[in-house]
Amino acid sequence: MAKTIYTGYPKIHVAVDCVVFTYDNGQLKVLLYPRNLEPYKGDWSLMGGFVANQESLEDAARRVLLQTVGLHDIFLEQVAAFSQPDREPTERVISMAFYALICNDSHNSELVEAHKGEWFPITDLPPLVFDHKNMIDIALQRLQYKASHELLGRELLPSKFTLTQLNNLYNAIFQHTFDPGNFRKKVASLNVLLQTADKDTASSKKGAYFYVFPHNYEPKDYCQIVKF
Amino acid sequence: MAKTIYTGYPKIHVAVDCVVFTYDNGQLKVLLYPRNLEPYKGDWSLMGGFVANQESLEDAARRVLLQTVGLHDIFLEQVAAFSQPDREPTERVISMAFYALICNDSHNSELVEAHKGEWFPITDLPPLVFDHKNMIDIALQRLQYKASHELLGRELLPSKFTLTQLNNLYNAIFQHTFDPGNFRKKVASLNVLLQTADKDTASSKKGAYFYVFPHNYEPKDYCQIVKF
DNA sequence: GCAAAAGTGTTACCGGTACACCCATGT
DNA sequence: ACATGGGTGTACCGGTAACACTTTTGC
Numbered sequence: 215m216a217k218t219i220y221t222g223y224p225k226i227h228v229a230v231d232c233v234v235f236t237y238d239n240g241q242l243k244v245l246l247y248p249r250n251l252e253p254y255k256g257d258w259s260l261m262g263g264f265v266a267n268q269e270s271l272e273d274a275a276r277r278v279l280l281q282t283v284g285l286h287d288i289f290l291e292q293v294a295a296f297s298q299p300d301r302e303p304t305e306r307v308i309s310m311a312f313y314a315l316i317c318n319d320s321h322n323s324e325l326v327e328a329h330k331g332e333w334f335p336i337t338d339l340p341p342l343v344f345d346h347k348n349m350i351d352i353a354l355q356r357l358q359y360k361a362s363h364e365l366l367g368r369e370l371l372p373s374k375f376t377l378t379q380l381n382n383l384y385n386a387i388f389q390h391t392f393d394p395g396n397f398r399k400k401v402a403s404l405n406v407l408l409q410t411a412d413k414d415t416a417s418s419k420k421g422a423y424f425y426v427f428p429h430n431y432e433p434k435d436y437c438q439i440v441k442f
Numbered sequence: 443m444a445k446t447i448y449t450g451y452p453k454i455h456v457a458v459d460c461v462v463f464t465y466d467n468g469q470l471k472v473l474l475y476p477r478n479l480e481p482y483k484g485d486w487s488l489m490g491g492f493v494a495n496q497e498s499l500e501d502a503a504r505r506v507l508l509q510t511v512g513l514h515d516i517f518l519e520q521v522a523a524f525s526q527p528d529r530e531p532t533e534r535v536i537s538m539a540f541y542a543l544i545c546n547d548s549h550n551s552e553l554v555e556a557h558k559g560e561w562f563p564i565t566d567l568p569p570l571v572f573d574h575k576n577m578i579d580i581a582l583q584r585l586q587y588k589a590s591h592e593l594l595g596r597e598l599l600p601s602k603f604t605l606t607q608l609n610n611l612y613n614a615i616f617q618h619t620f621d622p623g624n625f626r627k628k629v630a631s632l633n634v635l636l637q638t639a640d641k642d643t644a645s646s647k648k649g650a651y652f653y654v655f656p657h658n659y660e661p662k663d664y665c666q667i668v669k670f
Numbered sequence: 671g672c673a674a675a676a677g678t679g680t681t682a683c684c685g686g687t688a689c690a691c692c693c694a695t696g697t
Numbered sequence: 698a699c700a701t702g703g704g705t706g707t708a709c710c711g712g713t714a715a716c717a718c719t720t721t722t723g724c
Binding site for chain 1: 673674675676677678679
């Protein structure tokens with residue numbers, strides 16, 4: 215492997231920043247950390263990290279997520295690259311923003327707390343360092359796009375969930391109250407979910423059937439069908 | 443400006459690659475060049491370039507476009523970052539793909555020819571180096587998305603155009619024949635275009651009215667209306 | 671019985687699709 | 698007159714929104 219052909223061209227610090235979404239207590243939340251480097255040490259920021267020599271941007275984001283929420287196999291997608299030369303005040307860093315979806319009760323909360331991470335409702339974010347607020351805004355747009363074009367929920371809900379829970383998840387993602395009757399019919403028409411035999415009796419007297427995603431659920435098979 | 447805080451973290455070559463679309467002779471076309479460096483020197487590739495120290499990714503893409511098609515003020519949008527460590531066989535380069543839209547008769551064709559650039563129909567692309575085919579595929583998806591959510595044409599058509607031309611542009615973008623009557627009604631319902639007094643008599647005996655985009659056309663004002 | 675959440679049914683409306691049909695004009 | 702592309706009209710169908718209604722069960 216000849217290592218000389220591109221010498222003379224500049225090299226740049228490249229980082230990733232992760233917008234980690236979860237669904238908890240009826241709200242869509244984002245994971246934030248107090249920044250542990252100067253400048254702006256202590257201010258709220260997304261968790262990120264520099265890209266190492268032998269890893270892709272996705273590899274780097276997965277490494278960061280493993281270190282922060284303790285999970286492999288997370289849904290992860292590029293949001294956008296942020297590359298203004300002065301986006302960080304002291305030194306140039308190009309950062310690729312990713313968004314990730316994790317289920318609230320599957321992640322390692324001790325690990326999160328050990329790094330002083332906190333979950334903030336998307337509707338009530340604190341001031342953030344650099345362009346991180348911008349990253350979250352665009353990540354939310356991507357999430358809404360994804361939720362409009364396929365039935366979302368596998369990554370954000372427990373393995374078994376009721377249609378009302380799914381309804382509330384969509385309400386939280388779009389900040390809009392979808393009619394329960396219509397929502398239910400829409401979901402049924404997609405023929406994606408499987409109804410289970412047992413019911414959730416915790417949040418209603420009557421009890422609501424639990425549903426699950428099929429084991430080999432492939433969103434692409436149902437793409438272009440959903441339009442919320 | 444303290445230049446020392448991130449020392450120890452690796453720096454990486456960062457490049458941009460441009461998927462330049464135009465609409466010509468009823469076809470959507472992409473601009474390709476014979477690669478002028480080893481490896482794969484002479485094979486077809488997108489035009490690209492390395493990112494300099496004091497420019498953003500967008501700045502770099504605009505610089506490349508100015509050098510290749512001789513235009514400022516081009517519509518430009520990020521597609522995705524390609525970052526597999528081995529995506530180029532000899533040395534690691536992270537590349538941000540952009541797509542650009544230019545009007546066929548406004549660009550500098552001598553400049554294109556001077557660099558041996560050629561326009562290929564999107565339906566008939568030659569083999570491409572590295573992951574450039576992948577970049578074009580995703581860029582086309584983005585273009586289709588954009589064309590679904592706003593009325594596209596200002597960047598790809600002459601300033602005055604007929605509804606049939608616009609219809610054909612959409613046909614080329616989606617590789618699908620939209621019904622002329624329905625297309626025309628759909629466009630009319632958006633209340634975006636302005637009808638001019640003069641007609642195009644070149645392609646029909648009756649003559650077809652020319653339309654224009656308003657001077658201060660803002661796609662966002664009409665966003666979420668169009669759904670082709 | 672009643673409140674509360676689950677789940678079903680009804681209806682009106684809007685937008686897309688398919689396709690038939692007129693219009694203007696150069697040859 | 699007729700072929701050609703421009704442009705209009707209509708009838709149907711499916712999805713969505715709004716909302717009334719029934720069901721189940723714990724208190």
